Amino acid sequence: MAKIITISREFGSGGREVGKRLADELGFEYYDREIIEQVAKESQFDETYVENMLSGSFSVSLPVTFGRTFIYTDVVQQNMTNLLVTEQKIIKALADKGKDIVIVGRSADVLLKEYKPLNIFVYADMQSKVQRCRDRAAKDEKLTDKELVRKIRQVDSGRKKQRKLITDSEWGEKESYHLCLNTTGMNIKAFIPPLAEFVKSYFNK
Numbered sequence: 001m002a003k004i005i006t007i008s009r010e011f012g013s014g015g016r017e018v019g020k021r022l023a024d025e026l027g028f029e030y031y032d033r034e035i036i037e038q039v040a041k042e043s044q045f046d047e048t049y050v051e052n053m054l055s056g057s058f059s060v061s062l063p064v065t066f067g068r069t070f071i072y073t074d075v076v077q078q079n080m081t082n083l084l085v086t087e088q089k090i091i092k093a094l095a096d097k098g099k100d101i102v103i104v105g106r107s108a109d110v111l112l113k114e115y116k117p118l119n120i121f122v123y124a125d126m127q128s129k130v131q132r133c134r135d136r137a138a139k140d141e142k143l144t145d146k147e148l149v150r151k152i153r154q155v156d157s158g159r160k161k162q163r164k165l166i167t168d169s170e171w172g173e174k175e176s177y178h179l180c181l182n183t184t185g186m187n188i189k190a191f192i193p194p195l196a197e198f199v200k201s202y203f204n205k
Contacts, residue, residue, distance in 0.1 A: 003028070003100040003203050004117035006109040008171065011155040012129030012148075014183045015122035016104055021189060023102040025196040031094055032104040039086050045079075053083050054106070055158045084165065105159075109176065110167045118202050121177040124184045126152070178202070 005022065009015020016032060023030035036054065040047040088111055094101060095115050103112075109119040124132070130148045137143070143151065156172075163171040174180050179198070 001116070002095070002098045003199075004095060004108075004112055004115050005102045005199065006112065006117045006119045007102065007104045007122060008107075008109060008119070008159075008177065009105070009122040010124065010129065010172070011152045011159075012133045013122045013124040014132055014186075014188050017188050018120070018122050018181065018183070018192070018195075019102050019104040021192045022195060022199070025192050026100070026102075026199060028100040028102050030102050030104075035087065035090055035094075035103075035106055038090050039083060042086050042090070043083055045083070050083060053080055054087060054162065055155065088166075107163050107166055107171075110163070110169065118179070118199060119177045121172060121174070121180045123172070123180065123182055128184045 005019075005028065007015050007019040007022075009018070019032065020030055022028075036047060036051050039045075039054070040050045043050065087106060091103065091106055091108055091111050094103065095112050109117060126149060129152050130145055133148050133152065160171045163169070169176045181195075
């Protein structure tokens with residue numbers, strides 16, 4: 001049976017880096033942004049729109065007095081449903097390829113439960129997340145620490161909401177994962193080799 005690792009993560013915790021480095025260390029295929037690109041291609045929507053919808057950060061801001069609000073909301077909800085179905089189909093197709101893979105985000109731990117993946121959750125304290133976001137931000141991004149904190153909380157809130165659409169288990173609840181990694185103050189590159197050894201031990205048990 002193929003080995004599958006899912007990486008759930010708090011925004012700014014370095015979960016994406018953990019996933020990519022771990023995949024490289026183990027020789028696994030790696031999927032993250034590639035899933036969004038494929039969903040956008042199959043749905044014929046803009047990638048940014050797809051990403052916002054699937055991250056839970058899309059909101060309807062029309063006033064309630066606007067005559068077509070409910071119609072518009074129905075369309076958005078239908079788009080959301082269609083995108084989720086497409087995303088789930090793509091994720092399961094990746095698992096069915098029979099290759100060893102690492103998938104970041106997308107509630108893959110829930111969607112691929114029958115494939116018995118190793119589920120990892122990556123988190124960190126707020127100060128570390130703010131600093132990591134700042135270190136990786138585009139040069140023209142001028143967010144204050146307060147604005148970054150708000151963004152981090154907003155993204156994570158969206159991830160919680162999205163998970164609620166497909167499962168009763170809580171996003172970030174330790175019981176939902178096999179391993180929880182606190183990256184606060186950690187050099188991610190340095191702990192990838194021992195993490196890879198843990199993964200090998202897990203799949204060989």
